[in-house]
Amino acid sequence: xxxxxxxxxxxxxxxxxxxxxxxxxxxxxxxxxxxxxxxxxxxxxxxxxxxxxxxxxxxxxxxxxxxxxxxxxxxxxxxxxxxxxxxxxxxxxxxxxxxxxxxxxxxxxxxxxxxxxxxxxxxxxxxxxxxxxxxxxxxxxxxxxxxxxxxxxxxxxxxxxxxxxxxxxxxxxxxxxxxxxxxxxxxxxxxxxxxxxxxxxxxxxxxxxxxxxxxxxxxxxxxxxxxxxxxxxxxxxxxxxxxxxxxxxxxxxxxxxxxxxxxxxxxxxxxxxxxxxxxxxxxxxxxxxxx
Numbered sequence: 001x002x003x004x005x006x007x008x009x010x011x012x013x014x015x016x017x018x019x020x021x022x023x024x025x026x027x028x029x030x031x032x033x034x035x036x037x038x039x040x041x042x043x044x045x046x047x048x049x050x051x052x053x054x055x056x057x058x059x060x061x062x063x064x065x066x067x068x069x070x071x072x073x074x075x076x077x078x079x080x081x082x083x084x085x086x087x088x089x090x091x092x093x094x095x096x097x098x099x100x101x102x103x104x105x106x107x108x109x110x111x112x113x114x115x116x117x118x119x120x121x122x123x124x125x126x127x128x129x130x131x132x133x134x135x136x137x138x139x140x141x142x143x144x145x146x147x148x149x150x151x152x153x154x155x156x157x158x159x160x161x162x163x164x165x166x167x168x169x170x171x172x173x174x175x176x177x178x179x180x181x182x183x184x185x186x187x188x189x190x191x192x193x194x195x196x197x198x199x200x201x202x203x204x205x206x207x208x209x210x211x212x213x214x215x216x217x218x219x220x221x222x223x224x225x226x227x228x229x230x231x232x233x234x235x236x237x238x239x240x241x242x243x244x245x246x247x248x249x250x251x252x253x254x255x256x257x258x259x260x261x262x263x264x265x266x267x268x269x270x271x272x273x274x275x276x277x278x279x280x281x282x283x284x285x286x287x288x289x290x291x
Contacts, residue, residue: 024048069094230254
């Protein structure tokens with residue numbers, strides 16, 4: 001009889017062993033107060049199951065409206081072996097007139113092992129929701145009390161100012177360049193006459209003496225602002241006294257040019273072209289102000 005009693009006690013102990021499908025259960029929630037309409041409330045549920053037990057994700061609440069004032073914006077499940085982490089993100093759309101306690105509704109999570117089904121209850125969670133408006137409506141002498149709108153902060157316009165300054169500088173430079181091209185700065189243009197003439201002559205040979213002489217004539221005409229002839233050199237020197245030191249070279253140039261264009265049988269040698277280049281070089285130095 002005693003042996004039978006011991007056997008019954010052992011059988012009862014074995015039948016009372018832990019056969020639950022969930023070995024660990026925990027809910028992580030934020031503070032239960034300080035929420036207003038439109039706030040999001042996260043909730044994390046951690047479940048660990050026994051081996052061969054799987055959580056049925058179809059039993060979880062679906063994303064979308066839960067009731068008229070509560071919406072489930074996001075739900076995610078992270079499964080690592082027998083460890084399940086369920087993250088839910090609710091959003092509240094209730095507009096209370098005073099501080100009110102609301103509840104996130106609970107639900108059942110189904111667990112399956114073979115043909116057997118078990119469940120884990122997720123309890124309700126309560127929190128306080130505060131109003132956005134004052135508890136008592138103020139009134140002024142003119143009627144309903146209204147606070148003035150908050151002045152909007154000014155947007156930084158530093159980049160706009162910099163952009164305007166850069167645009168104005170570019171416009172000024174473009175306008176100055178166009179004026180230079182259209183000849184509105186004659187003094188500036190006259191400071192490059194012999195530079196351009198020298199560049200052209202250096203590319204010519206003695207067989208191109210007519211082009212070389214014409215190039216120098218054009219530079220002198222532009223400087224004089226009208227065609228310059230041999231007998232007008234004295235007036236040219238009065239207008240441009242800095243070229244007085246070149247009187248003998250310019251006298252040679254006009255004499256040589258008259259002989260070349262108006263006499264026949266003149267033979268051009270390399271020395272003549274070199275003297276013409278030297279004339280341009282000296283005039284270029286005077287033009288730059290270095291002589």
